[in-house]
Amino acid sequence: xxxxxxxxxxxxxxxxxANVRITRWDFQPGAVTGWHTHGWPYxxxxxxxxxxxxxxxAAETDxxxxxxxTYSRKAGVQHDVMNASPHPIAFVEIELKxxxxxxxxxxPEA
Amino acid sequence: xxxxxxxxxxxxxxxxxANVRITRWDFQPGAVTGWHTHGWPYxxxxxxxxxxxxxxxAAETDxxxxxxxTYSRKAGVQHDVMNASPHPIAFVEIELKxxxxxxxxxxPEA
Numbered sequence: 247x248x249x250x251x252x253x254x255x256x257x258x259x260x261x262x263x264a265n266v267r268i269t270r271w272d273f274q275p276g277a278v279t280g281w282h283t284h285g286w287p288y289x290x291x292x293x294x295x296x297x298x299x300x301x302x303x304a305a306e307t308d309x310x311x312x313x314x315x316t317y318s319r320k321a322g323v324q325h326d327v328m329n330a331s332p333h334p335i336a337f338v339e340i341e342l343k344x345x346x347x348x349x350x351x352x353x354p355e356a
Numbered sequence: 357x358x359x360x361x362x363x364x365x366x367x368x369x370x371x372x373x374a375n376v377r378i379t380r381w382d383f384q385p386g387a388v389t390g391w392h393t394h395g396w397p398y399x400x401x402x403x404x405x406x407x408x409x410x411x412x413x414a415a416e417t418d419x420x421x422x423x424x425x426t427y428s429r430k431a432g433v434q435h436d437v438m439n440a441s442p443h444p445i446a447f448v449e450i451e452l453k454x455x456x457x458x459x460x461x462x463x464p465e466a
Contacts, residue, residue: 260426270424291401291448293424314380314403314448316370338401338426340450 248281248301248326255279255329260338267341273329283324286341291316293338296331358391358411358436365389365439370448377451383439394433396451401426403448406441 255277261268267286270293271279281301295313299306302325311317329335365387371378377396380403381389391411405423409416412435421427439445 260424266428268426270426289399289450291426291450293403314370314446316378316380316401316448316450318376336424338424340399340401340426 248303249278249299249328251278251280253277255327263343265342265344267343269339269341270336271339272334272336274334275329275332278326278328281324281326284319284321284341286321286343287318288321288339288341289316289318291338291340292335294331294333294335296329296333296335299328299330301326301328358413359388359409359438361388361390363387365437373453375452375454377449377453379449379451380446381449382444382446384444385439385442387439389437391436392434394429394431394451396431396453397428398431398449398451399426399428401448401450402445404441404443404445406439406443406445409438409440411436411438 253274253276256272258270258272259267260270281303292311292313292315296311298309298311300309308330363384363386366382368380368382369377370380391413402421402423402425406421408419408421410419418440
């Protein structure tokens with residue numbers, strides 16, 4: 247169903263309000279998130295080049311990604327994610343809690 | 357009004373569809389974006405540690421940011437952005453074109 251979790255990935259919460267949750271995830275080689283379901287649409291932004299091994303409950307897929315490469319997924323995605331790279335990697339995950347609030351996303355103007 | 361542009365920042369478009377525009381911006385030291393207005397709410401995700409110098413039309417502000425640090429702004433922000441770090445930096449910019457579509461953001465499930 248998922249990877250055998252020996253080394254857990256390390257989440258660092260950056261923002262968690264009514265509109266968005268922003269988390270930086272750091273993975274040692276072989277580290278995993280553990281099986282989870284995404285409740286909100288989300289983006290992933292790779293801070294490092296690396297390979298994510300995705301377990302979708304039935305099969306594993308290795309996804310090579312470049313530094314800065316960004317992808318988005320709908321709410322409802324279920325999987326386990328492992329760092330299949332020989333080196334540590336990190337990515338930032340942005341979850342849109344209230345998509346209709348996306349227009350209101352905002353902090354003090356820079 | 358803005359910085360004197362000697363070295364332009366370098367944009368690399370990753371995705372541009374009805375819902376989102378995702379661009380990686382690379383800056384040499386001193387490089388600038390040029391004066392611009394943000395038409396959509398957006399996120400910036402730093403790929404590198406560095407200092408962004410923001411010119412808001414009246415004053416300049418140096419904003420030190422960590423690798424992976426992420427912030428969001430509302431549509432309508434106007435400024436010029438310079439890499440005030442002594443080294444090259446990059447960040448990813450995610451613009452939400454149709455906030456109400458945020459719920460539909462999605463690509464093929466991983």
